[in-house]
Amino acid sequence: xxxxxxxxxxxxxxxxxxxxxxxxxxxxxxxxxxxxxxxxxxxxxxxxxxxxxxxxxxxxxxxxxxxxxxxxxxxxxxxxxxxxxxxxxxxxxxxxxxxxxxxxxxxxxxxxxxxxxxxxxxxxxxxxxxxxxxxxxxxxxxxxxxxxxxxxxxxxxxxxxxxxxxxxxxxxxxxxxxxxxxxxxxxxxxxxxxxxxxxxxxxxxxxxxxxxxxxxxxxxxxxxxxxxxxxxx
Numbered sequence: 001x002x003x004x005x006x007x008x009x010x011x012x013x014x015x016x017x018x019x020x021x022x023x024x025x026x027x028x029x030x031x032x033x034x035x036x037x038x039x040x041x042x043x044x045x046x047x048x049x050x051x052x053x054x055x056x057x058x059x060x061x062x063x064x065x066x067x068x069x070x071x072x073x074x075x076x077x078x079x080x081x082x083x084x085x086x087x088x089x090x091x092x093x094x095x096x097x098x099x100x101x102x103x104x105x106x107x108x109x110x111x112x113x114x115x116x117x118x119x120x121x122x123x124x125x126x127x128x129x130x131x132x133x134x135x136x137x138x139x140x141x142x143x144x145x146x147x148x149x150x151x152x153x154x155x156x157x158x159x160x161x162x163x164x165x166x167x168x169x170x171x172x173x174x175x176x177x178x179x180x181x182x183x184x185x186x187x188x189x190x191x192x193x194x195x196x197x198x199x200x201x202x203x204x205x206x207x208x209x210x211x212x213x214x215x216x217x218x219x220x221x222x223x224x225x226x227x228x229x230x231x232x233x
Contacts (some may be wrong), residue, residue: 026068029060029064029068030068032058033054033058033065033068033069034078034079034082035082036054036057036058037049037054037075037078037079037082038079038082038083038086039122040053040054040057041079041083041125042119042122042123042125043122043123045123045128045129045132046076046079046080046125046128046129046132046133046140046144047132049072049075049076049079050072051065051066051069051072051075054075073138073139073140076140076143077139077140077143080129080140080143080144080147081143081147083125083126083147084147084150084151087115087126087147087151090111090115091108091111091112091115092108092151092154094107094111095107095108095111100161100165101161101162101164101165101167101223102162102165102167102168102212102220102223102224103223104158104161104162105155105158105159105161105162105212106208106224108154108155108158109155109181109208110205110208112185113185113188113201113204113205116185116188116189116192117188117192117201120192120193123193124189125144126144126147126148126151127186127189129144130144130148152178152182155178155181156174156175156178159172159174159177159178160174162220166217166219166220167216167217167219167220167223168212168215168216168217168220169215169216169217172215177211177212177215180211181208181211184204184207184208184211185204187200187203187204187207188200188201188203188204191203209224212224
C-alpha cells in the first residue's frame with residue numbers, strides 16, 4: 001500500500017442477493033478479527049499474534065479464524081496493512097489538505113507526533129515491528145519495511161516541495177531532514193512511552209523548528225511564524 005490515492009479496482013457484481021450476503025458477512029467477520037488483531041499486536045507485538053489468541057478474544061473457533069487468514073504470517077501482514085491504512089487516514093490524508101510546501105510538511109509532522117502521543121499506552125507497530133523484525137528476513141519484515149518506506153517517501157516529497165516553492169533553501173538536504181525528523185519521533189516514543197518524560201511532546205515539536213531553521217528562506221520564516229506550534233494552538 002502506498003501513501004497516495006489509487007483508482008478503485010474493478011469488482012464483479014453478482015445479481016443474486018443471496019449470493020452477495022455470505023460474502024458481505026464474511027468481510028464483516030474478517031474486519032472484526034482484524035480489529036481485534038490490531039489491538040492485540042499494539043500491546044504484545046506482531047510476534048504475540050496467534051490464531052489461538054484471536055479465537056479466544058473474538059469468541060470464534062481456531063478454524064474459523066484460520067479460514068480468514070490461512071496462516072499466522074498472513075495474519076501479521078494483514079495487521080501491518082491495516083495499521084498503515086489507519087495511519088494514512090489519521091496522518092497523511094488530512095495533511096495533504098494543507099497548503100503545499102512548509103505548511104503541509106509541518107502538518108504531516110504534527111499529526112505524526114499526535115499519532116505517537118495517543119499510542120503511548122499501546123505502542124507504534126512501525127517502531128515495535130522494526131525491533132522485532134530488523135534482523136529477520138521474510139514476507140512480514142518486507143511488508144513492514146514497505147509501509148515505513150512509503151511514509152518516508154511521502155515526507156521526503158513534502159520536503160522537496162517546500163524547496164521547490166522557495167520555503168526551504170535550494171541546498172536543503174531532504175534526506176538529512178527526513179532522517180532527523182524520524183529521529184525526533186523515535187526519541188519521542190522512547191521518552192514518552194518508556195521514560196514517561198512529561199516534556200517529551202514539547203521537545204519533539206520544538207525539535208522540528210530547530211531542524212528546519214537553518215534551511216528556512218525569508219518566505220519560509222514568514223510562513224512558520226503564521227503557523228504556531230500545535231501545543232500553542
